[in-house]
Amino acid sequence: TSGKTQWNQFFVQNHLLLNHLAHSANRTPEEHVNDNLGYSVMVGYQIAEKENLNINFMAGVLGSVYRERSVTDGFIYAESLLAEASLRYKNFGLRNVLHSGEGHTFLSGDPFYRLNNYNRTDILWYFIRHRNVSGRFNLSFHLIDGKDLDQSQQISIIYKIPSD
Template identity: 25%
Template sequence: MKRHIAGVFIVMGIIASLEGFSQDIGWRTNISSFFDNSEFAHSNVSIPQTMGGVHLAPELVFQYDSLHSIVAGVDLLHEFGSDGFIDKLTPTAYYQFKKGEFSFVMGAFQRRMVAKNYPRFFFRDSIGYYMPNMNGLALIYNGKALKGNLWLDWASRQSYTKRETFFVGFSGEYKRGTIFAKNFSYMYHFAGVMEPIHFEPLHDNLLSLTTVGVDLSGLTFIDRLSVSAGWAVGLDRARTGSSDWLAHNGIYCEIEAGYKWVGVFNSLYIGSPQMYYYGIYNNELYWGDPFYRAGNYNRTDLYINFLDKDFVAIKLLYSLHVSEGELYQQQVLKLSFDIGDSRKNN
């Protein structure tokens, strides 16, 4: 608790010091809240749990000129039901170069800047709830027809009690008319602790998903309509004597249809089970949704957008999961509200 309070005062001190350098100071604050209840009682691959909390993330933007800026802030998490005032403090501090459609970012920055659209094949929902930032760098291109990013996230520094882990990732999308193609990929490096008591091999987990599809949004009587299909690949390697890669492949499809404030989103995976070493390393090694451990898996999200504006969004989801020959359900309510100098937003 004392460390969290000290961290808040440090950030406030940084903000106060920046105020003295220039009059071109912008600010923004995001408050976001989540309530996620999953009913997976009989599943062998995913656990039932209820997650809830609220994030407060104030930031100060020091704009040097039209190209260069520095952002300093903090993300404060309070979990529902907790006795603590602040349950987790995550610092935000990064440099950004932005010229036209190109951006370069380095430091501790928001995960959503590069991973917002990654499917749950790569990142389970709780990653966004409890790990809002990345630590590393990113190259981002945001063109009209072509979008993409290349990023590094140093997730954990090696010590006598913590492993060395990091991601190198890429995502890209090309759209021409109603046709689009997408790729999401990352490699996760998972090493051991310093001077381990027992030998543990270094692990690499590589995931890639390539899809093509059609976006008919606005061209039919409904507002949102898109369909895509492609190939998902998971590769696992334990660097022992042979260091052979273990491949897990499957077909991946997505369908979304929506009218005004209601809609449905469906994702389907048909293929071999992912996460080969999950029984040993659990979610330390794998950051994707554990349901992909079972192989064939379908998720249907029925959603209501109570509010969907540039500065505020409130969304309710009722999700049905078909896995292991069973039907499971999940309820999620999310809120996000932004205030501040919108000209400084990413």
């Protein structure tokens, strides 16, 4: 689940993800039940001078709780700083995400958050911008623990089901 509450240009945003991976009834001895909780709570400031310009700054905490039954000694807790700055002008954008602190165990999603320090810079192209359909190309550069550089690409096409 996620949510966002806004007061003028200030906002609070949250995300919560809960996974319980029990496997099938006839699981092998190597398969263990996994319990995983991830959350983020961030406060931010949004500057939107025109419809074609959007600037955001936000920072907060990223947390996780993980347990692999019969393997880990109870729950493993981790928290870290999560900060993001983004700029979008017309059909192009630039975003930087910083994660610094303890590494997290998430059962799905970006594996770079398992590290203590991770910085990602995205170059974005919004190639479809319609009322119910959006399309985005994302070129990401990943700086891993301040020394190793990696990159990835992603294409997203999203259809929003009208509520009226």
